[in-house]
Amino acid sequence: MSLLKTTVSAAALAALSAGVAQARDEIRVVGSSTVFPYSQAAAENFANVTGAPSPIVESTGTGGGMKIFCGGIGEAHADLTGASRAMKASEYELCKENGVTDITEVQIGSDGLSIAVSRDSEHDWDMTKTQVYLGLAAEVPIDGEMVANPYMKWSDVDSSLPDEEILAYGPPPTSGTRDAFVELAIVEGCMELPMIADKGEDWAEENCARLRQDGPFVEAGENDNLIVQRLQADANAVGIFGYSFLYENQDTLKAVAIGGVTPSFDTIESGEYGISRPLFFYVKNAHRGVIPNLQEFIEEYTTEDAMGPGGYLSERGMVPLGDEKRAEEQKEAVEAVNMAPKSS
Amino acid sequence: MTDHSATPPSSIASSGSALMKKRNRHQKVLQGLGIAAISFAALMLFILISSLVSTGYKAFYQTHIQLEVFIDPEQISADNLQRGNFDDVLLDSLKVYFPDVEGRANLRKLESILSNGAQFKLRDRVQADPSLIGETVTVNVPVSDDYDQLAKGMVDRDSPANQRKLSDIQIGWFDTLDEAGAITQPINWALLTNADSRFPELAGLKGALVGSFWALLVCFLISFPLGIGAAIYLEEFAPKNKWSDLIEVNINNLAAVPSVVFGLLALAVFIGWFGMPRSAPLVGGMTLALMTMPTIIIATRAALKAVPPSIREAALGVGASKHQVVFGHVLPLAMPGILTGTIIGLAQALGETAPLLLIGMNAFITSAPDSPLDSATALPTQIFIWADSPERGFVSRTSAAILVLLTFLIAMNAIAIYLRSKFERKW
Numbered sequence: 001m002s003l004l005k006t007t008v009s010a011a012a013l014a015a016l017s018a019g020v021a022q023a024r025d026e027i028r029v030v031g032s033s034t035v036f037p038y039s040q041a042a043a044e045n046f047a048n049v050t051g052a053p054s055p056i057v058e059s060t061g062t063g064g065g066m067k068i069f070c071g072g073i074g075e076a077h078a079d080l081t082g083a084s085r086a087m088k089a090s091e092y093e094l095c096k097e098n099g100v101t102d103i104t105e106v107q108i109g110s111d112g113l114s115i116a117v118s119r120d121s122e123h124d125w126d127m128t129k130t131q132v133y134l135g136l137a138a139e140v141p142i143d144g145e146m147v148a149n150p151y152m153k154w155s156d157v158d159s160s161l162p163d164e165e166i167l168a169y170g171p172p173p174t175s176g177t178r179d180a181f182v183e184l185a186i187v188e189g190c191m192e193l194p195m196i197a198d199k200g201e202d203w204a205e206e207n208c209a210r211l212r213q214d215g216p217f218v219e220a221g222e223n224d225n226l227i228v229q230r231l232q233a234d235a236n237a238v239g240i241f242g243y244s245f246l247y248e249n250q251d252t253l254k255a256v257a258i259g260g261v262t263p264s265f266d267t268i269e270s271g272e273y274g275i276s277r278p279l280f281f282y283v284k285n286a287h288r289g290v291i292p293n294l295q296e297f298i299e300e301y302t303t304e305d306a307m308g309p310g311g312y313l314s315e316r317g318m319v320p321l322g323d324e325k326r327a328e329e330q331k332e333a334v335e336a337v338n339m340a341p342k343s344s
Numbered sequence: 345m346t347d348h349s350a351t352p353p354s355s356i357a358s359s360g361s362a363l364m365k366k367r368n369r370h371q372k373v374l375q376g377l378g379i380a381a382i383s384f385a386a387l388m389l390f391i392l393i394s395s396l397v398s399t400g401y402k403a404f405y406q407t408h409i410q411l412e413v414f415i416d417p418e419q420i421s422a423d424n425l426q427r428g429n430f431d432d433v434l435l436d437s438l439k440v441y442f443p444d445v446e447g448r449a450n451l452r453k454l455e456s457i458l459s460n461g462a463q464f465k466l467r468d469r470v471q472a473d474p475s476l477i478g479e480t481v482t483v484n485v486p487v488s489d490d491y492d493q494l495a496k497g498m499v500d501r502d503s504p505a506n507q508r509k510l511s512d513i514q515i516g517w518f519d520t521l522d523e524a525g526a527i528t529q530p531i532n533w534a535l536l537t538n539a540d541s542r543f544p545e546l547a548g549l550k551g552a553l554v555g556s557f558w559a560l561l562v563c564f565l566i567s568f569p570l571g572i573g574a575a576i577y578l579e580e581f582a583p584k585n586k587w588s589d590l591i592e593v594n595i596n597n598l599a600a601v602p603s604v605v606f607g608l609l610a611l612a613v614f615i616g617w618f619g620m621p622r623s624a625p626l627v628g629g630m631t632l633a634l635m636t637m638p639t640i641i642i643a644t645r646a647a648l649k650a651v652p653p654s655i656r657e658a659a660l661g662v663g664a665s666k667h668q669v670v671f672g673h674v675l676p677l678a679m680p681g682i683l684t685g686t687i688i689g690l691a692q693a694l695g696e697t698a699p700l701l702l703i704g705m706n707a708f709i710t711s712a713p714d715s716p717l718d719s720a721t722a723l724p725t726q727i728f729i730w731a732d733s734p735e736r737g738f739v740s741r742t743s744a745a746i747l748v749l750l751t752f753l754i755a756m757n758a759i760a761i762y763l764r765s766k767f768e769r770k771w
Contacts, residue, residue, distance in 0.1 A: 036708070040542040044543075048464050048710075053711070054710040054711045056707045057708040058622075058623070059732075076622075224732070224734070225731060225733075248735060251508055
């Protein structure tokens with residue numbers, strides 16, 4: 001009996017795995033969790049409008065996506081990857097090693113990083129990047145020396161800030177949001193200090209970029225909803241996440257202004273709001289014409305309905321590019337223009 | 345003699361009763377602690393279930409809008425139904441209620457009352473029956489999430505306008521439609537019959553249910569025969585020596601290995617070496633089978649051990665071979681215990697998330713899989729995706745999906761209990 005069953009199930013398995021070699025007829029998208037909602041929208045719309053098999057979109061984070069994307073050419077590897085920063089030179093090298101040489105880089109728009117607090121907070125929060133740096137970095141300069149961050153209250157950093165304990169919930173180091181936050185807020189804030197500015201950017205990146213680990217900064221995991229919930233529980237804790245989460249939760253959260261500017265679609269697009277970053281996606285050009293519908297999907301991904309003002313990019317809380325830049329990126333995407341090689 | 349037994353010396357009696365009191369007190373304390381522990385567990389369970397139900401019940405009904413739609417032959421031609429202007433047709437029927445609304449931006453806003461899926465629902469209906477072109481039909485389509493939240497009382501109408509996503513005008517539109525009787529709130533079957541979507545009002549669990557079904561089927565087909573085979577060999581045929589002891593210790597240890605380890609193994613071996621497809625329930629099922637097998641082996645061995653030796657001896661006594669004894673007598677008698685163990689192992693596999701995340705079964709896919717090789721999600725990973733989505737509608741849907749998963753788990757455990765009580769034999 002057991003023997004019979006074993007044989008039957010072995011046969012069934014063999015039949016199943018024989019099918020593994022069959023052609024893939026759906027498009028695979030991986031990459032940043034920030035670009036994920038946009039890819040979702042494009043995939044769902046594409047499947048609905050054309051009736052093609054629905055593309056499979058996986059949220060792997062920018063770095064994880066690059067690893068899968070650069071894994072090689074062929075059906076086992078993803079066709080597109082989204083990124084909340086440009087491809088690094090090391091990632092381009094990895095791609096090249098595995099034969100992925102023809103890549104189109106397309107900027108789809110930008111994303112503002114927001115620092116937010118609960119609406120229950122009584123204070124009007126407004127700080128400069130330097131104050132953010134002084135509150136959250138592991139080491140800060142005091143009397144010309146880099147020392148472990150001594151500030152426990154925002155009012156210790158600057159008397160104009162609220163007299164509240166410093167408590168910030170932010171993403172873990174694996175997150176593209178964290179990379180962007182460190183680069184755009186912490187390091188730039190650090191550079192604005194006259195004493196650091198003299199030492200140059202490399203020095204600042206090396207010495208200012210670590211976030212404190214003595215309690216006031218809490219790594220809250222990749223789940224941004226969790227951060228939102230914690231902020232609701234603690235009125236004066238600040239949270240760090242993509243603007244789309246603030247946009248979706250405007251009734252319970254309010255923005256911390258950076259240098260007097262609150263994040264909004266207008267201020268992020270104009271660059272007036274200081275903490276914003278470009279969003280990209282990368283296309284494996286060797287897969288065009290091989291994976292069914294890929295070219296059509298890229299066209300859908302870059303239509304005005306998707307990337308343009310009022311399209312689903314902005315519907316999902318991201319910010320479209322200006323007209324000229326957008327037209328250029330759309331053209332490059334559709335015509336499969338290869339990106340310039342990156343070297344370190 | 346009688347004296348002695350009737351009244352024991354008083355010194356012993358008094359020390360005995362003090363001892364008794366102490367023992368009784370200890371027993372009372374222990375009993376109290378036990379009751380406290382159970383009530384604490386019950387309280388936690390109650391809090392968990394009630395918090396799930398209180399947020400989740402809202403996802404079991406969905407706000408719909410009923411419209412009389414004229415399928416305008418000028419907008420929709422039979423030749424190009426796939427890309428017909430169904431959204432404009434729907435907008436025209438909405439405009440009947442609001443003749444004053446003008447301007448592109450305002451019309452877009454008005455259209456946003458309807459779910460994005462409404463146009464496709466209408467399209468599918470016309471595609472199925474092209475003779476509807478030129479006719480007026482009644483359609484019942486979901487409203488978009490913001491209005492669904494409004495209808496369910498999740499939007500505070502008194503809050504300042506800049507703190508909510510719907511303006512006063514938009515709320516006014518909805519109230520007008522409601523007064524006209526166009527708004528209904530039927531049971532949300534779409535939660536079970538639709539696949540995933542980025543729009544909460546359209547998102548459903550079909551893809552996850554089918555994906556979980558395929559994964560469990562594969563898991564069962566592998567782990568059940570292999571598990572029983574291994575257990576029979578170890579229990580009935582294997583010589584008792586150092587090697588079989590070593591294997592036994594290893595199997596017991598394997599049952600306690602964290603599931604994420606199996607996920608990493610599957611990622612490296614099944615996907616990396618064997619080149620099997622990512623996100624496929626086949627790979628998911630194979631991974632879960634690795635986890636379930638030790639549970640089944642242990643349960644099967646226990647069930648085989650519970651069959652009294654007299655059965656074996658009697659069968660051997662009338663001349664049955666060892667093989668006949670095991671397969672003709674011992675195994676059938678042990679089957680209820682084996683099935684119970686298997687079902688509990690499968691129920692555990694159904695709720696397993698970590699290994700499935702590692703093999704990519706947390707992708708966004710808007711159609712249900714047709715075979716175990718198509719990419720799919722599973723119930724727990726679908727919950728994971730929804731819990732991570734920013735839209736408000738997914739908060740209640742996450743709880744609802746957890747309730748669906750719990751229902752399946754309870755059902756499977758109930759089957760296990762039923763099988764045990766129905767077929768179990770007392771020796």
